Amino acid sequence: AQGLPHEGISFAFDGRAHRIDMSELTGGKHVTVYGQTEVTLDLMQKREAAGLVTVFETSNVALHDFDGTSPFVTYDKDGLTHRIDCDFIAGCDGYHGVSRRSVPDGALKTFERQYPFGWLGVLAEVPPADHELVYAHHERGFALCSMRSPQRSRYYVQVPADERVEDWSDDRFWDELRSRLPAQIAAAVTTGPSFEKSIAPLRSFVAEP
Known part of the structure; x- marks a missing residue:
């Protein structure tokens, strides 16, 4: 650190x-x-040391049924579509990320x-x-x-x-x-x-x- x-x-x-x-x-x-770069580096190293998988360089990321009981995420990588089944989805990708855009119209009141x-x-x-x-x-x-x-x-x-x-x-x-x-x-x-x-x-x- x-x-x-x-x-x-x-x-x-x-x-x-x-x-x-x-x-x-x-x-x-x-x-x-x-610094954010140091935070990211430390977190990625911890994940790797714990044997956890982090997926980079994806496209067409989409959130599905996140307001239900069986949410899942799909994304494309290396010409294939992949799916991750979740207990819940944490949308930590910021204002411009896919998570906020996936919320249905009218579900949020914004200021x-x-x-x-x-x-x-x-x-x-x-x-x-x-x-x-x-x-x-x-x-x-x-x-x-x-x-x-x-x-x-x-x-x-x-x-x-x-x-x-x-x-x-x-x-x-x-x-x-x-x-x-x-x-x-x-x-x-x-x-x-x-x-x-x-x-x-x-x-x-x-x-x-």
């Missing part, structure tokens, strides 16, 4: 960082920064709000600006200093929803990020070429029941 234990978190307002000591407030507890901004994020092989997460409020928009490891940093800045990632060079991103951080933290930002850069549009989506 590549989890990074953090005992606190910082919030920055008006150019000043305010650290919240979560360990002190919770009797010694802490949070762990545990959605699209926000007029997104998060422009970069990954870079540089050490983090701080050993814990920093959330910054700024008149130009939000900024976040995070990390995947002690040598790999993840940074975000808030941008308008119609912004194009192609318009953001690495130099422009680093300049904008540092302008939104307190001076001491901005000075600790190590810049370098990004190997991933994208804009994530933000929204809230809730479905019931």
Whole structure:
């Protein structure tokens, strides 16, 4: 596992960082920064070690009778259709996955709000600006200093929803990020070429029941 234990978190307002000591407030507890790729790798290794089968590179995945007593899943792989009979189906494939789309029309009541901004994020092989997460409020928009490891940093800045990632060079991103951080933290930002850069549009989506 590549989890990074953090005992606190910082919030920055008006150019000043305010650290919240979560360990002190919770009797010694802490949070762990545990990147999605590392979570997935660890889970897949555990499944393999337990002799469990994980099926990749499938198509035409379909859920059947999931609201009945004998649900099953079908999928195509290597030119053949396969079937898995289930006690129940856990649809953990996200908003764009087949599980949500398989729910009959009218069975769910949904609530959605699209926000007029997104998060422009970069990954870079540089050490983090701080050993814990920093959330910054700024008149130009939000900024976040995070990390995947002690040598790999993840940074975000808030941008308008119609912004194009192609318009953001690495130099422009680093300049904008540092302008939104307190001076001491901005000075600790190590810049370098990004190997991933994208804009994530933000929204809230809730479905019931």
